[in-house]
Amino acid sequence: MFKEISNEMIKGMKYLEKLDAQDRLDGTERLKRLRQIPPETGKLITLLAANAPDGEMIEVGTSAGYSTMWLSLAAKEKQTKIHTFELLPEKIKLAKETFYQAQIEQWVHLIEGDALQNLDLINTISFCFLDCEKELYLPCWSIISSKMITGGVLIADNVISHQAALQPFINKVLNDSLFDSVIVPIGKGELICRKK
C-alpha cells in the first residue's frame, strides 16, 4: 500500500511536513497551526484502516489534509472514501488544495462544519481517526461508539502528549466493556480500540 504512494502525494506530504515543522518553530497562533500527526502515526492509522471491516471510514479533524492523505491509501485499497470533518474555513481551503494537488479527491469526502453537528450524516462506522480539540473527544466518543460496527476500530491521537486533558476520555474508553483497547507510544500516543 505504502509502495503505491504517487509522486503527487509524496510531494504533498513533504510540503505539509515542512509547513507543520515551520509552524511549531515560528510561533504561529494555535488555531492557524496545522498540528499534524507525524509520518509513523500516518502509517499506523493507514494499516489499521486498511484492515478494518467494510463500512464507513471517518476522520474528525482534517486540518490541511495530511492525515487524510495517509488514510486515502486505505480508502483506495478498499475502493471506498474517507469522510473527514473540519470546522475552520482556512483549514478547509488548505485541505481542498491538498486533495486536488495529491489527486485523491476521488477517495475523500470533506464534510465542512462542526463534526458534532454533522456526525449524523454517517450511519455506521467501521473506522475512525479522532484528532480534534481535546474537549470534543468525549462528546465525539458518545456519538461514534454507538455507530461502530462489530470489529470497528477507533484510534484517538494525543493520549500521551495530552494525557491530563484527555484522562476522562481515556478512562471512559478503557473501561468500556464493549471495546478492547490499548495505548501505544507511537507519535503523540495513540489509543486504539476495537468494538467486540
Ligand SMILES: C[S@@+](CC[C@H](N)C(=O)[O-])C[C@H]1O[C@@H](n2cnc3c(N)ncnc32)[C@H](O)[C@@H]1O
Ligand atoms: C490536530 S488538528 C488535525 C490534524 C490532522 N488530523 C492531521 O494530522 O493532519 C485538529 C483539527 O480539528 C479541527 N476541529 C476543531 N474542532 C472541530 C469540530 N468541532 N469539528 C470539526 N473539526 C474541528 C481544527 O480546526 C483542526 O484543524
